[in-house]
Amino acid sequence: MSAPDSTPDTSVGQPAVLVARRVFPEVLARLRQHFDVEANDTDDVWSPEELQRRLQGKRGALTTGSERVGAELLAACPDLRVVANMAVGFNNFDVPACTARGVLATNTPDVLTETTADFGFALLMATARRVTESEHFLRAGLWNRWSVDMFAGAEVHGTTLGILGMGRIGQGVARRGAHGFGMKVIYHNRSRLDAATEAECKATWVSKAELLAQADHLVLVLPYSAQAHHSVGAAELAQMKPSATLINIARGGIVDDAALAQALKARRIAAAGLDVFEGEPRVHPDLLTLPNVVLTPHIASATLGTRMAMANLAADNLIAYLTEGKALTPVNPEVLGA
Numbered sequence: 623m624s625a626p627d628s629t630p631d632t633s634v635g636q637p638a639v640l641v642a643r644r645v646f647p648e649v650l651a652r653l654r655q656h657f658d659v660e661a662n663d664t665d666d667v668w669s670p671e672e673l674q675r676r677l678q679g680k681r682g683a684l685t686t687g688s689e690r691v692g693a694e695l696l697a698a699c700p701d702l703r704v705v706a707n708m709a710v711g712f713n714n715f716d717v718p719a720c721t722a723r724g725v726l727a728t729n730t731p732d733v734l735t736e737t738t739a740d741f742g743f744a745l746l747m748a749t750a751r752r753v754t755e756s757e758h759f760l761r762a763g764l765w766n767r768w769s770v771d772m773f774a775g776a777e778v779h780g781t782t783l784g785i786l787g788m789g790r791i792g793q794g795v796a797r798r799g800a801h802g803f804g805m806k807v808i809y810h811n812r813s814r815l816d817a818a819t820e821a822e823c824k825a826t827w828v829s830k831a832e833l834l835a836q837a838d839h840l841v842l843v844l845p846y847s848a849q850a851h852h853s854v855g856a857a858e859l860a861q862m863k864p865s866a867t868l869i870n871i872a873r874g875g876i877v878d879d880a881a882l883a884q885a886l887k888a889r890r891i892a893a894a895g896l897d898v899f900e901g902e903p904r905v906h907p908d909l910l911t912l913p914n915v916v917l918t919p920h921i922a923s924a925t926l927g928t929r930m931a932m933a934n935l936a937a938d939n940l941i942a943y944l945t946e947g948k949a950l951t952p953v954n955p956e957v958l959g960a
């Protein structure tokens with residue numbers, strides 16, 4: 623397979639790029655200063671066939687986590703040179719296939735770290751303190767008296783916060799727990815953080831078994847990969863405290879949602895807060911019926927400022943690569959030197 627060269631585009635006229643989902647008009651306007659832009663102006667996800675058809679002749683694409691960029695698509699789109707994901711996660715990309723084809727892949731790290739960590743903590747609080755469950759009760763007109771243990775939830779301050787996956791967002795969650803809520807922070811990650819970062823996050827590395835057994839609140843922030851599939855399933859849930867809460871702001875597929883629904887139903891763990899789901903936007907039907915789970919539609923990075931920063935960073939990657947052969951946040955930087 624021959625890889626296209628990675629030098630800036632010098633073809634006559636503006637290079638053509640595809641924006642696969644609706645983004646902010648300001649971002650489209652910036653792209654139009656450099657490119658001939660075809661854009662999806664809806665929130666509908668194009669089918670793989672439609673995406674492939676629209677990518678013909680395109681040098682770049684701005685994608686979201688919903689568009690799969692795999693070997694088959696890349697083979698069918700020989701003009702494609704760069705795919706810029708508007709997400710920090712890039713499990714929708716087959717990165718080795720991109721690299722083999724000389725296609726640069728980029729993501730949007732850093733700009734969403736603090737916003738996503740805020741949301742992780744919000745979901746933890748809502749889950750532990752039964753915020754949505756009690757709100758539904760109130761809205762249903764069922765609140766007619768005070769009761770000593772009504773919606774008594776789990777303590778957050780001073781408890782043990784466990785974090786599985788201690789990248790930038792995990793560290794943000796750790797700092798909030800340690801410094802804001804006086805929590806003891808333990809984490810598990812393939813590689814240990816350096817001592818200075820551990821000290822800043824007041825976090826201690828433990829084995830995965832220790833993490834599961836000791837955490838009062840376990841937050842999942844690890845990237846999805848085939849190895850990470852069902853990192854938390856029935857066996858892991860059985861190792862958690864019956865009083866524990868589980869928060870998933872990572873990716874659907876990290877948790878076995880069917881096993882989680884069973885564990886929540888049987889109260890093998892107390893509660894869960896989920897922002898991501900296997901096969902989303904579908905949600906496991908059993909989860910929808912349970913009171914002890916807080917469900918949100920993949921919105922951890924959703925503030926207007928952060929979504930704008932993500933869209934601009936994805937656009938900047940397209941502009942930098944197709945006009946100068948550079949990239950701001952490459953996932954496969956080896957393509958740049960090819």
Ligand code: DGY
Pocket residue numbers: 687708709710711712734920923
């Ligand atoms: C990310 O950036 O990976 C988010 O999950 C998408 O919003």
